[in-house]
Amino acid sequence: MSKKLLFIIGILSFCITAGVYWYYLSEPSTLPKKEELKNRINRVYSDTEVVSIQDTILLDSRHLYVPFISKNNDYGSSFWVWKKRKWEIEALNDVGQPILWKIDNKDPSSYRIVWNIHPEDQFKAAEFYLSRDRGYEITNGIEFYYPKVQLNKEFTLSEKSYRIKKLPRNWASIIQSTNNIHNPDRMSILDGDNAEHSLLIAWKPVFDKKNGDDIFSKRSISGGGFSNGGDYDIISLVEEHQLENQQ
Amino acid sequence: MLVINFYFVNHFPSVLMDIIAFIIIAILANRIYKNQEEKPKIWKVLLILFIGLFAFSFTLPVYDTFVKIPILPLGVWILYFVFRNKVEKWMMYRRFAWLGFLANFIFLVAAFASFPIEEALYPQDKLSTYIARTDQANIFALHTSAKEATLKKGVLNKQLSEMQPEPIDSQRWYNDIVNIDVPQEERKEKFPFQIMGTEPRWGSALKTAIFVERDGKGLLITTQKKQYYFRSNESLVKGVE
Known part of the structure; x- marks a missing residue:
């Protein structure tokens, strides 16, 4: 009798494990149809109406980027994640300003810069900056000096309005090492604002000099959106006062 | 509230001293066990020791870190309350409960003892x-x-x-x-x-x-x-x- 019981328990636990695995960990075999994506965005987000899905780009087996065009001719971004055997829309921005998608927020090498710049904005490249303000602290005789971080990386725009870029390898290392030495205990003792010492990513458009800046319509940078879960940072325009001499 | 300290497991001086502290506690527990007429089950002894560890403590900054000084034997009180109507059982477990509280101090001494090891192995000026x-x-x-x-x-x-x-x-x-x-x-x-x-x-x-x-x-x-x-x-x- 007990052998039979053991056998049943064995079968049951195998089924449960397999079921849990299938439900939570299995990978998608197909991408949703564009028509379906369009309908689903329009169902969950009423501020805009998607008229066309431009593309579906898999970042890895579970993360999907879907750029779209809406009724009032805005170029937007939507972010999809495979969860519990379904493609869920995790975040959306109704204009295509650059967004930092932290796919695994503990691992900066998984971070992606994603944008969908409106074709009216005809600048030739987007320049991204990694920066941190210089700072110093003296607490109970313990001195700290934080060097200024200021790096830039230019990505030329292609004929497609949307693009996905990895962070440069050294940026990912710098972010990782900053996270490693971050000590919330020590920071809380100080009255200084610890955001001051944190790294920031910002960007600015790069124009062909002869045409001036009249082609920056800015329609790519002010929009609405939502996110439920995930880790997304909107990458804002760089403020010139944050930049130092670069020779 | 608990004095049990979470340390980095890759910190060699802490790991070493905590292992020594565990050995001392095990020796003391074994001695109590041998000298006692009534022998409780081993897993019950371990449970009583663990509950005995619970203590109210205050935190003191020492060098670059913090240590917790236990003051009130909370775990012993809980056990005393649980066994208030079972005197023979309490007599059997009492010493282990107090050893649990004492273990806080053994870990505390271990923590202090790890500082000179730290200084010797990882000099700050090198x-x-x-x-x-x-x-x-x-x-x-x-x-x-x-x-x-x-x-x-x-x-x-x-x-x-x-x-x-x-x-x-x-x-x-x-x-x-x-x-x-x-x-x-x-x-x-x-x-x-x-x-x-x-x-x-x-x-x-x-x-x-x-x-x-x-x-x-x-x-x-x-x-x-x-x-x-x-x-x-x-x-x-x-x-x-």
């Missing part, structure tokens, strides 16, 4: 504490004003035992760069590089960010608790003059 392995080492610019640079690994390895600590003058370093009376081309970031991929000494549980001075001769080591500044007499970086 660069080799923070950089022990360099085979994966690499240098990156942190600032657009820094030139392309490569790390002279041979020089770095040689300098690990030779570089001397110097005081950090953070306020002056900062002010020298932001001072608008000085022409802008002379006000450049003092530490425009970072060395990545080095390992601190085994068992130190240190995490480091290593900034490199513009002339290639200074290292500013940042750990989670402190910063240390070391100078060498030759440049560690190829590409700076």
